[in-house]
Amino acid sequence: MSARVLVGVKRVIDYAVKIRVKPDKTGVVTDGVKHSMNPFCEIAIEEAVRLKEKKLIKEVIAVSCGPQQSQETIRTALAMGADRGIHVDVSGKDYENLGPLQVSKILAALAKKEDVRLIILGKQAIDDDCNQTGQMTAALLDWPQGTFASQVDFQEDSLKVEREIDGGLETIKIKMPAVVTADLRLNEPRYATLPNIMKAKKKKIDTVKPSDLGVDLSSQLEVLSVEEPSQRQAGVKVETVEDLIKKLRDSGRI
């Protein structure tokens, strides 16, 4: 199988970090805070590497959009088994405005440029929880999508994707080229091994600019403010059911 797979990996604040909001309310504190690969992106890389090990696909390309530090995330992907990386250099104001629409335009352009048959992404990032990039990328490319995948079966030129939906599990068949987004139970990502970490050093990471891909990064969204969720208020205990009804009526709840 000569297929190439593109996997998007996002550098996000580590899940174990206690998030603090910046005093000027423009966002959360990211300076000096520990970052790592988005956990759903880890699952996406793992799936791609497993497909390569089964010899169903030829090459796994890891992509990340962001500043210089995004290369660390690509290195982790290489250590897990990706063959090469592409770093799309986005920094400063452009990086602050980088959202699913911009990223999906970039991924769509790269998919065409690298002649990719399958894009695997995490279902969402744990910082913005957008859950949009996979869907938008598929729409821009006019490719079918299998989102919230908990199982992917690779067939000659189509995929059988089992999806986790509100009602349970849905299995669909989609033709390739396609976009798949990984859900939690798709697989258990492997640890990078020491030899693979060392081999990853020798693997190539190409850097490109969004302008090289003809992508316009302007955003239609403006973040007005970022605040902490309001503190939980203390409850009130009441003596009788009548008191309860009265209180609910007084506060306009019923």
Place this chain on the structure above:
Amino acid sequence: MALLGKSLLRSKFGSYVCKARELIVNQRRCIVSCVDPSLGLTEEQKEFQKVAFDFAANEMAPHMAEWDQKEIFPVDTMRKAAQLGFGGIYVKPDVGGSGLSRLDTSIIFEALSTGCVSTTAYMSIHNMCAWMIDAFGNEKQRQTFCPPLCSMDKFASYCLTEPGSGSDAASLLTTAKRRGDHYILNGSKAFISGGGDTDIYVVMCRTGEKGAKGISCVVVEKGTPGLSFGKKEKKVGWNSQPTRAVIFEDCAVPVINRLGEEGQGFLIAMKGLNGGRINIASCSLGAAHASVLLARDHLKVRKQFGEPLSNSQFLQFTLAQMATRLVASRLMVRQAALALQEDREDAVTLCSMAKLFATDECFAICNQALQMHGGYGYLKDYAIQQFVRDIRVHQILEGTNEVMKMIISRNLLQE
């Protein structure tokens, strides 16, 4: 932020006890800045460290209490670690090792130790034995013994100490008399980590005259007639590894199993210990690191006299001193590792200094952290007591801290 369903976070309910366990598991990923063990490392070393931390948090920390209480030797978990390359970290790649440096090794053991000190310490002994065969064995010995050790298909033990010779190691009495193409071993070794459960024994025995020059190093395989084991010792800590006496009664070992030349055994043993001392000190670092984080979190949560303990200046200052001594210990250990891998002339003394300093300081740190937990620190539901118990022995083995002082003073007073 989406709640990540990884198994670590599944027990986010109810009691304070559950919270303590969860804190251990999360905090070992280490977010606090001044004691961050990744400061000053290269990108690649940070990657190694990350794998080790993740492995420790996911595969070891959730089980460390059970392994301690039930005295389980976690063979499967160690084999998983070996698959990642942790079975022969500084063994050459042509025989299955990872070919990393002493500093890389120290970083890895420090991170693994936050998951379980006892298991990591055993793995470091295993690594030391694998290296001794790799460095001093001939091609046939390397090809025979190293690959299964690096994959942890087979486990190793280091046999130097005897009932009558601990610090005075060169006075060991186990004899190896040449008879044709075998050595006949007679004697016994004491306090052997892994003894009875491991497959390969790297044994220092007397082939020649009295003293260090008469000692040779041979590899004995389990199942050799004449090789038997004493009862499993009951220990204060290090309970995830069995400790037994190793007994030789007319045990015939092929001469081709001798590492290096006759009379070279003591040198091989000491060279092995240089790295072993850095590794043990690294295990102490990991325990102290985990303990500082546990203490820090406890101080923020526990309230007395109407305030969290973290408002008490005495406790703030104590925590600051603990953190400072931890970072100082870490620097000593890493410096010694660098000196050893660069083969500097001060390497042996630096390794001794690092082992002395780090094991003493880190025990004091863990002990202080236990004190900060108050009564809870004494309960086995809390990990802090296990760190204290497990690292106490680091001040004793691989050369007591008194012997470390002997080595250092000898270096200072030499002409």
